[in-house]
Structure formats: structure tokens, C-alpha cells
Amino acid sequence: MSGPDKRDIDILKVLAAEGRITKTELAARVGLSPTPAWNRLKKLEKARIIESYQARINLKRVAPSVTVFVAAELADHTAASFRAFEDAVQQHDRIVACWALGGGYDYLLQIVARDIDDYQRFIDDLLEARLGLARYFTYVVTKPVKSGGVPPLELLLGDPGAAD
Structure with a gap:
């Protein structure tokens, strides 16, 4: 698999924030129909770009x-x-x-x-x-301030439009 494109990045951002989202909702959020979204998701998993799905426990x-x-x-x-x-x-x-x-x-x-x-x-x-x-x-640690944030994918990929 070549590097992730804009749609792949959109999928990764949604999943990083909401790992339990349904495949149908994921497709809608990234502007794809369910089958192409599912195929992209499977490619991202196969390429080990998506390593796992986990729950954050309080x-x-x-x-x-x-x-x-x-x-x-x-x-x-x-x-x-x-x-x-x-x-x-x-x-x-x-x-x-x-x-x-x-x-x-x-x-x-x-x-x-x-x-x-x-x-x-x-x-x-x-x-x-x-x-x-x-x-x-x-x-x-006296109190959590921020953890489990979504990685700044656009910034890492050099998107000049990515703001901090």
C-alpha cells in the first residue's frame, strides 16, 4: 500500500476519535459509500496503519x-x-x-x-x-490534563493548511 491519501487520513482521524463508530456512519462522515469505506479500512488494517481498536478506561x-x-x-x-x-x-x-x-x-x-x-x-x-x-x-500524576488525543495527521504529512 502506498501512503495514505486524504480519504484514508479522514478515516484515520474519525477512528482515532471514535473507534466504535459503525461502518455506515464512518462512510457517511468521510463522504464515501459503505463498500469503498470498508475496503479502505481493510487496507489500512492490512498495512498495519491501524494497529488495534481499544477502549479508554476511566x-x-x-x-x-x-x-x-x-x-x-x-x-x-x-x-x-x-x-x-x-x-x-x-x-x-x-x-x-x-x-x-x-x-x-x-x-x-x-x-x-x-x-x-x-x-x-x-x-x-x-x-x-x-x-x-x-x-x-x-x-x-496529580491530574490528567490531556491524553489519548488524535494524532495531528495533516501536520505530520506536511499539509500547510493544518493549524495548531
Whole structure:
């Protein structure tokens, strides 16, 4: 599949904001009939431009929780150390996201725990597991301000008409 065109971008924007939209409504919103819209959707999925469909869960309505970001630095900067750390991250459900970084820190982890004590026990367990953490810095989220936004597709594709 070549790069996405304007109609594909329209489909992606609608789905990023409303993943549960019906195929008929999606077609209407992007100015297509259902069959061409469905075919485009299937191509976007096959090309892995659309990776998955997910629900955003309001954790506050489920159970008490705390979200913590952790900037982590590894002691050893070898490919094997990075691989071992990344493999270990995959094994922990409390780590809901992890990004490898360029610059000062090696990784940024997003951790969800029941409370600060639960978080600290988890970090202590990670340190005892000897995953190669040299230092880590904890940032507790006090309130969400913005998350799960729709990516600025036109801006990324260089559309001069895209405004911020």
C-alpha cells in the first residue's frame, strides 16, 4: 500500500476519535459509500496503519489508583542490557507503557498502581530483580490534563493548511 491519501487520513482521524463508530456512519462522515469505506479500512488494517481498536478506561470509576511516570537510567549501555530491560518490562502489567529515549534518560515508564505504597513495593521488586537500573526518578500524576488525543495527521504529512 502506498501512503495514505486524504480519504484514508479522514478515516484515520474519525477512528482515532471514535473507534466504535459503525461502518455506515464512518462512510457517511468521510463522504464515501459503505463498500469503498470498508475496503479502505481493510487496507489500512492490512498495512498495519491501524494497529488495534481499544477502549479508554476511566480508572477512577473502577478502583482507586495512581499513575506514575518513571524516568529510568540503566547502569550498562549495551545492546544486551537494553534488550534484557525491555524483555523484563513486557512481563509487568503495572507498566502500561514504556518508551526508549534519546538524551539524558534511557526509558520513560508509565506505571499504574493501587497507591503510592503499592508503587514503591513494585519499584523495590524491580530493583531486587537486578534489571540494570542505575537510577530512576518518580513523577506522580496529580491530574490528567490531556491524553489519548488524535494524532495531528495533516501536520505530520506536511499539509500547510493544518493549524495548531
